[in-house]
Amino acid sequence: MVRFTNHFSTKTLDPFTLEKGYEALCYEAKGGSVGYYDLPHSSQKLVEELEDVYHTIDRRFNTIAVVGIGGSSLGIKAIERLLRSNTPNAKKIIYLENSDPISIMHEMKEIDKFRTLFIVISKSGGTVETLSIFKRLIVSFELTVKNSEQIYIVSDEESILSRFADENNLRRFVIPSNVGGRFSVLSAVGMVPLTLAGFDTKTILQGGADFLERFWNRKEEHLLQKAAFYVTHRDQYPMNVLFAYSDTFEEFGKWVVQLWGESLGKRNRRGERVGLTPISLIGSVDQHSFLQLIIEGPLNKTVTFMHIESSEKHLMVPELSLKYLEKSDFINGKSFSDLISAQCQATMESVLQSGVSVDEIAWKEINEISVGEMILYYELLTSTSGALLEINTYDQPGVELGKEILLSYFQKG
């Protein structure tokens, strides 16, 4: 379970705005043009199928190599990081994402070709980084593609990558055409690698389904309020900070940044540029970095404080008093978990006192249910905000020009 508290004032919010947001999402979900609302239910069947596959491959493979970038890797990484300590026996996952040669060489060194299952993921099927790295892997590890049982493909039904898979008789999984890359973590994109690595994806889906049901039943009104507040005050607060207290939130923060930034940075119906800028911070580390700017800089940011109520309690600050360092003894005998929780509370209080608009997300604990809930929470928050901004939340037309220019460079050469 996760507890949500909006510390900003919701009094000035127009009730009509909340209704408008809710109705827009109902319309999207019923109309069928936006598919991610169905995933917590529709992916259950896929996961059952994958659990069967898991048993057939379990002894052969100890590593999953995910070849994918952006929406085809961020969500997987987020879930893996959050649930890794809950799932100590899960297989190792290697990510081949960036076109950075140093990273690719580094990851390739980690691969034992006989014990690795390669999963190539691309919604469009044509992602240049993914296909280039895939070719490099085929050559470097002398993989026989035809009929290979160690290469799986995850892509759109109609994509060139799916045709390639069928041509070579590879096992492939479909990303529904109405599910966009950054909303796809609960589709085959996330379910295939995570289930085959041994994560309990079924319960993650259950958490997502639970949250979704409460949202449709108007039991998560804080979400509508937050979206309405963010959109209404977007000129005043163009930046939304997620300040998450645990290193395990690092990849989750990056997933949120993609979801929020790429979905909401758009031209609206009238051609005006709109958008909200996401910023992901980790506590307590970034108290020593970014906090000063939040507290004394321009009041142009909202801040969401995220923390875990019931974390690892066993690691204690010893009852040790060192001469001249007695100043730090106030924390002796407490757990580090208590320290980081108190740091989050103290920082939140000081940020509130400085006049910043704040909300709080308290995870009771990190488990499969709460991870599923939080994925749906951020997806629904993004969709509601996009609807209120009157944009197409699900496309990304701005990145096409760069791809065309890239192509022209190499065609010239």
Next chain:
Amino acid sequence: MVRFTNHFSTKTLDPFTLEKGYEALCYEAKGGSVGYYDLPHSSQKLVEELEDVYHTIDRRFNTIAVVGIGGSSLGIKAIERLLRSNTPNAKKIIYLENSDPISIMHEMKEIDKFRTLFIVISKSGGTVETLSIFKRLIVSFELTVKNSEQIYIVSDEESILSRFADENNLRRFVIPSNVGGRFSVLSAVGMVPLTLAGFDTKTILQGGADFLERFWNRKEEHLLQKAAFYVTHRDQYPMNVLFAYSDTFEEFGKWVVQLWGESLGKRNRRGERVGLTPISLIGSVDQHSFLQLIIEGPLNKTVTFMHIESSEKHLMVPELSLKYLEKSDFINGKSFSDLISAQCQATMESVLQSGVSVDEIAWKEINEISVGEMILYYELLTSTSGALLEINTYDQPGVELGKEILLSYFQKG
């Protein structure tokens, strides 16, 4: 060597503003109140001394454990990541920073107490995370503190931590009192762990000294122009994005974020909140995340594109054409280095076309000289911007309240 190009228009900049920035820095450097300007020279002697220490400890220790957070870790991590592949024989460095219990336990598992040199770093000497973790290490590894040859201290001359070091006869190194934490990487803070790990810190200092000399001789005017542009247009562009094309820039980006955010987010002389918000991105990965917002969202950001001209050229995209995937063949036979460089250029061009203010930083290659140059570049850029904003660039009064609240929580309990 590093090449700097401002693609934004500098025509409207008031020449007086540039002079004002330059003069302010001259005044700071001569007045002695701001000490980092001296470090590229004054740390040379420290590094020579450390090189002697290195030879006496080299065979005993294979790991350096840095216990420090914020300004006491970010710069070290940035340099280590950038130069690690240049320095394959450097000792392993472990960072104990955050109060997150899961991270602390994870890092502690990596420590072999007999082969590890512990370096405890805190400018003030009272950092709660650092002292708490230090105590945990003493107890968990049963370290005898008195006369220990495997615990070094880096702190202010007058701090409680320095007194503790003297009390226990520990080797200690001094951070000059006029050097602030986030400007301290070229002081003992960075030089002690990096030199003792085996990095060529002498040449890093040389790179810093070279850049500084050119700056004082008015041969780096692009820096003054950029600071003047950022400060003059701060209401229009409250955010400054660093889009760096290589995963090895990840920690450098975090160092820049601290330097920029914590230095410039302040109340000015008239009590007004000023500040510029730093955002660190990695290419090509974040082309699949944040780029859409830059191109089509509000024009409220400047963007700095950073790339490496001469990177690892040996990893090629194979000359392999796969049926149905021929669309990606345009990149066949090129190096991944060529691909990522072309992606940076193409993205920069598309961002320029969308009307964003852009500048470019091209590293000829990543080596000790260029790392030293870039550290001074960002420090001087920050100081110039702070002078033009008429703030105290070197303090951080906004974070004190949170510390007081934290203390009150535990004193109550």
